[in-house]
Amino acid sequence: MRIDGKGRIDRTRPLTFAFDGVSYPAYKGDTLASALMANDVRVVGRSFKYHRPRGILTAGSEEPGALVEIMGPANQTPNTRATVQEVFEGLTARSQNRWPSLRWDLLGINDLASPFLSAGFYYKTFMWPRAFWEKIYEPLIRRAAGLGSLSGRHDEGTYEKAYAFCDLLIVGAGPTGLIAALAAGRSGADVILAEDAAEMGGRLLSDEGQIDGAPAQEWLASVLAELALMPNVRLMPRTAVTGAYDDGTYGALERVGLHRRPRPNLPRECFWRITARRTILATGALERPIAFADNDRPGIMMASAMASYLNRYGVSPGRKVTFFANNDSARATARSFVAAGLSVAAIIDSRPDAPDEGDIPVHKGAVVIGTKGRHGLQEITLRTGSGEVRLETDALGMAGGWNPSLHLTCHMNGRPRWSAELAAFVPSPGAVPGLVAAGAANGTFSTHGCLAAGLAAAQEVLTDLGHKAAPVDLPQAENAPYTISPLWAVPGKGRAWLDFANDVTTKDVALSAQEGFSSVEHMKRYTTQGMAPDQGKSSNVAALAVLADATGRGIPETGTTTFRPPFVPVSIAAMGAGARAEGFAPQRFMTSDQASRDRGAPMIEAGLWYRPSYFPKPGETTWREACDREVAMVRNSVGISDVSTLGKIDLQGRDAGRFLDFVYTNTFSTLPVGRVRYGVMLREDGHVLDDGTTARLGENHWLMTTTTAAAGLVMRHLDFVHQAFCADWDVRFISVTEHWAQFAVAGPKARDLLTSALGAAPGLPFMGVRAATIQGVAGRVFRISFSGEEGYEVAVPARYGEALFRDLTARAETMGGGLYGMEALNVLRIEKGFITHAEIHGRTTAFDIGMEKMVSAKKDCIGKAAASRPGMIGAARAQLVGLKPLTDSPLTAGAHLFTQSADVKRETDQGYVTSVGYSPTLASWLALAFLHDGRARHGETIRLVDHLRKVDVLCTVTDPVFHDPMGEKLRA
């Protein structure tokens, strides 16, 4: 219910939201949890295993129970914590893990069957009979498992990722973090202050404390105002730091748009990578529950959360509240409730020597042993020194002590240490290099202690970073000592919950120990303790204590808790922001891209590039028709193709030739200026890395061409060879792939076309190169061919690429030629037996592709030593051959080869097919393949089998060069 005059919500801004189809009022500043509480909605969800009614347990991101689905126009977000989700106008939420309704949930039957659903239930029950698994057990488990549901559609929301750098990252904006930020900010350090909650202030927003004699919220307002004006301080509310990684790198998730009405281009979340020279962990502490019988009813929650709801949001979970504590921290909250006019029925304090609390009845040395209320708390039963007592109450605050929020200190394998004095784990210093924990996160729980620790931590960091610390006065604040007598579980009948999300009770932990799963890691897996979306933030330590008790060991001997990233759930969409569909990889476009698309060419990916597949003509209904026509056009007339995607590396220096000799198997240093040579490059392990042509443009100036696929790989390789083995040679090189547009002009009419375009005959011998002025632009002409026809390549600076492409296309068309795409290019090269990375796929040697003679005997080169070793050469190797089917049958790449008489099985495999195409020139399907001892088997009939595509064809083994084997056309 809403409490007049309390809270920081803006009562001038009423809002409306819907939960399970019912519309409710709220105010700006409410979370979904506070708004539901204001409207007396007590049951918010159902637990995972027993489908028990779940209410609101906490007021923060540690919430295990109040998980809901948020319904958006383009997405449906399950497992959203109602305690984190802020209400905006029109927010629509839905309860989850219930059927058919939240109030009448049929799977609640699991609760009655709970004696059979104990720890390890899945492991024990679904073991046999084996045949039941697939048909019965798995579908059953799948239907019952999981919490929320997904829409089944793509998440069309907008997400972002971002990077930030700072001197000092402060995680948490409570008193510790705020004063640290103030000190660092005033000293001029570059500070990021990240706070998980929507509003900065931490416990100062929830507790009615005083700082320097005035309400703490006044101090908070003045500090925030000062920080907001500092240009060197970045305030990041709604940003949860999710993980600590190497070298001061932190992951953080910012809720950018989740608290607003969705609108186009408003990012929902932003995933940050923050690099900080130093970090102060000021994440505070989490209050922990106490395990007692039926402690999971809606209305039972953390005492500190009750303070938050009352003082921050102006709501109360009940009209007649009680507290169950083992320390003093709930006392101020109890006083707040009295002051707000609510009835506090009792404080049940397990300490026999607990102090009195004014008019509020205190049951000293008493514990809660039972509760009642089907859809919410109505009554509790106490065990006191004088017997059992029943109390009517509709809200019970548990105050079991505090666990420092040390999660980030565990992310790099740090193990927290046990403090007997605090009955809690505290961070181990140095667990994350560069990070220091301060304040409640470090086990200092008083406000004054936190302020002092935050200031001291900042001053230490500033000195470390070489900043002169500016003066900051340490304010006076509450400084009560923290005395606690540990109480993890109240012994007795009934089920006492530890993990409220996954339904793990103290009995489950005891059973786990009894069945031999007594190490913490085994117990967690056997019981699923801490494996729900909240990752056991408020329950792991208590579970460990119960395990320690069950095994008769102390807590430090039993083990320690550890936490892995992320601290809060991170949506995959945020981590992968921008990397979906076309954002998945950068796109590279040739200068002819638009011209190709204008002609209706389907564009296909070639690495990051997009290249035209074929250029359809009116009347053509299949790609094959276009491809056949384009192949014939190149063979009979002239074709134009953009080959700019090939890698181009410009090499210069007196030792450039010597360098090429070292990276290519064959010799380049003897190549005359104005000539081009084909070369093969090996990896050091003797396999082919790449092939291509290199032109000598001048005495000390060379231009290497790589394949499209291996351009980056070759550049990296050249850099390595140069820097590792010959850094003192006079050679420098750089990629100029993007600088030049280059077009192939191929076919019997290529020379005529070039003559018209250049205004003079190209005048080049086969494998020649020269500078040329192409319609007024300085460029280059090469006479090289990948088609087997007389061929040229014309290169101009990229900015002239599109104009030249359109010009060459127009000239070709007037001569009966035109454009050809990747399909035709592929058929042309297969006809000619030219290899691509389909053949040099990383497992083939120069010997395999018939180029062992290109490995010069006169010099060393990368890969030479390995290439000549046994196993890399010889008849046992699969060698490149051509295949022609005996009948008119399609062939498939990936098919395997067998002798006619052999059984088709792995052991009799003779080789495999790498490239296929239909050759209109030879009116036959053709294939390139690798066949054992293939060069000695030309003329043999071999069986080609592809089980996947149901192909089984007899082929003749041939030389891989099907067309113009003497190269007469090439050299014409």
Next chain:
Amino acid sequence: MRLNCPHCGPRDRREFYYYGAAAYLDRPSPDAPAQAWDDYLHNRDNPAGMTQDLWYHEQGCTAWLKVTRNTVTHEIIAVDAVATPKASGGMA
């Protein structure tokens, strides 16, 4: 993870390409025995502790770097450029 490139300063590991053990720098002479080439090409230690490996600042200065680091603690002890005025290796 961040590497302190001697040319570019501390950079995120996403800018770098990882290659393998720094043993790749010790190229045997062309006529070295087969065992030397086997060791160079294929035999690698998998140390728990100090190791040296090669990284390429592909999205930076394109320098190959020899990184000395601890595989247990993730500490990076040194980042040195592979290229030195007198380059090491088999081509001296």
